[in-house]
Amino acid sequence: MTTSTQTVPAGTGTGEPVLRAQGVTLRFGGLTSLDDVSVELRRGEILAVIGPNGAGKTSLFNCLTGVYLPQEGGIEFQAEPGGSWLSLRGRKPHLVNRAGVSRTFQNIRLFNALTVLENVQIAAETRVASGPVGIMLGLPGNNKAARAARHHSREMLDFVGLRGKESLIASGLSYGDQRRLEIARALASDPKVLLLDEPAAGTNPSEKLGLAQLIQRINTELGISILLIEHDMRLVMSVASRITVLNFGKVIASGSPAEVQQNPAVIEAYLGSGAVAEESVEAEAEAEAEAETVTDVVTETVTETETVTEVDTVTDVVTETDVVETEAVETETEAVETDTVAGTDADEEGSK
Numbered sequence: 047m048t049t050s051t052q053t054v055p056a057g058t059g060t061g062e063p064v065l066r067a068q069g070v071t072l073r074f075g076g077l078t079s080l081d082d083v084s085v086e087l088r089r090g091e092i093l094a095v096i097g098p099n100g101a102g103k104t105s106l107f108n109c110l111t112g113v114y115l116p117q118e119g120g121i122e123f124q125a126e127p128g129g130s131w132l133s134l135r136g137r138k139p140h141l142v143n144r145a146g147v148s149r150t151f152q153n154i155r156l157f158n159a160l161t162v163l164e165n166v167q168i169a170a171e172t173r174v175a176s177g178p179v180g181i182m183l184g185l186p187g188n189n190k191a192a193r194a195a196r197h198h199s200r201e202m203l204d205f206v207g208l209r210g211k212e213s214l215i216a217s218g219l220s221y222g223d224q225r226r227l228e229i230a231r232a233l234a235s236d237p238k239v240l241l242l243d244e245p246a247a248g249t250n251p252s253e254k255l256g257l258a259q260l261i262q263r264i265n266t267e268l269g270i271s272i273l274l275i276e277h278d279m280r281l282v283m284s285v286a287s288r289i290t291v292l293n294f295g296k297v298i299a300s301g302s303p304a305e306v307q308q309n310p311a312v313i314e315a316y317l318g319s320g321a322v323a324e325e326s327v328e329a330e331a332e333a334e335a336e337a338e339t340v341t342d343v344v345t346e347t348v349t350e351t352e353t354v355t356e357v358d359t360v361t362d363v364v365t366e367t368d369v370v371e372t373e374a375v376e377t378e379t380e381a382v383e384t385d386t387v388a389g390t391d392a393d394e395e396g397s398k
């Protein structure tokens with residue numbers, strides 16, 4: 047496997063940054079979605095970004111991957127240790143991906159009518175200079191590239207546990223397998239950094255466990271640094287080496303899982319969020335009795351949200367083509383009109 051070199055110790059990182067956002071501020075009209083946010087992902091680590099609903103987590107991912115252009119702040123990526131730093135701010139999403147930063151989405155985005163293998167192959171073909179179109183047109187030298195992309199796609203499908211399901215239609219997969227397929231597709235472009243946006247949303251407990259193991263293997267066996275948004279605190283605590291907490295667009299805490307769990311500002315942010323208030327009295331009493339840490343409280347409150355997410359996600363199909371085109375246009379628009387963010391994807395994210 048081309049990407050199987052373990053370059054760093056499991057999950058802990060080297061201490062050197064690989065991706066950093068500094069002073070990022072993102073506004074939508076009068077709403078400040080991110081307020082002077084600085085986050086640093088260290089090479090080889092798993093960093094979780096948590097926070098109540100609407101805290102700005104997905105907005106941060108969208109800034110890091112070129113979907114949104116923040117009004118202020120810098121975003122930089124260093125592909126190789128000691129190499130030059132590349133500014134990702136204002137870079138189009140597909141160029142961010144080509145630079146080595148890949149992502150999955152909160153709402154699964156697959157080519158539902160294509161096979162499992164084809165879904166990954168399209169992403170793998172972006173590594174070829176002439177891209178999927180060059181391969182489709184049969185341009186010189188592309189047959190070999192197409193074979194290599196197919197081989198690499200199979201490797202990634204094996205890696206995520208989808209061996210034997212290559213020729214199934216993507217929409218026929220179980221929900222947990224669709225999440226795995228999304229991850230395989232994100233891995234197909236050989237990223238240095240992987241951003242996972244709620245990979246366990248809508249999955250059942252055993253699928254969650256499997257996903258936690260997969261995230262750890264991506265980190266340790268492929269040597270990929272991971273930024274993880276996840277509401278399931280058990281999963282977060284089991285895989286993350288550090289956690290950054292957002293609330294109302296601001297970083298309110300950053301540290302080890304143990305430090306963050308005991309941080310009064312974090313406890314306040316979660317206890318003060320609507321999620322807890324919306325729980326039934328019985329569930330709340332149970333949570334109080336059983337939950338000694340913010341972890342448990344959050345895990346309890348997220349269950350309902352995930353059920354809703356699952357329904358939304360299964361019915362809300364967005365093709366990759368739509369995504370790439372919309373995002374590219376959106377970035378261009380934003381580059382000119384820095385105060386206005388509009389477009390299908392923005393609307394979709396905003397209307398969650």
Ligand SMILES: Nc1ncnc2c1ncn2[C@@H]1O[C@H](COP(=O)(O)OP(=O)(O)OP(=O)(O)O)[C@@H](O)[C@H]1O
Pocket residue numbers: 074077078079097098099100101102103104105106387391392393395396398
């Ligand atoms: N395109 C947009 N237009 C307007 N407002 C937006 C847009 N995208 C995000 N927002 C707003 O920015 C804030 C942060 O949203 P974001 O989706 O980043 O939060 P989040 O922490 O990811 O929430 P969740 O956990 O529910 O996914 C919210 O108030 C949201 O409504």
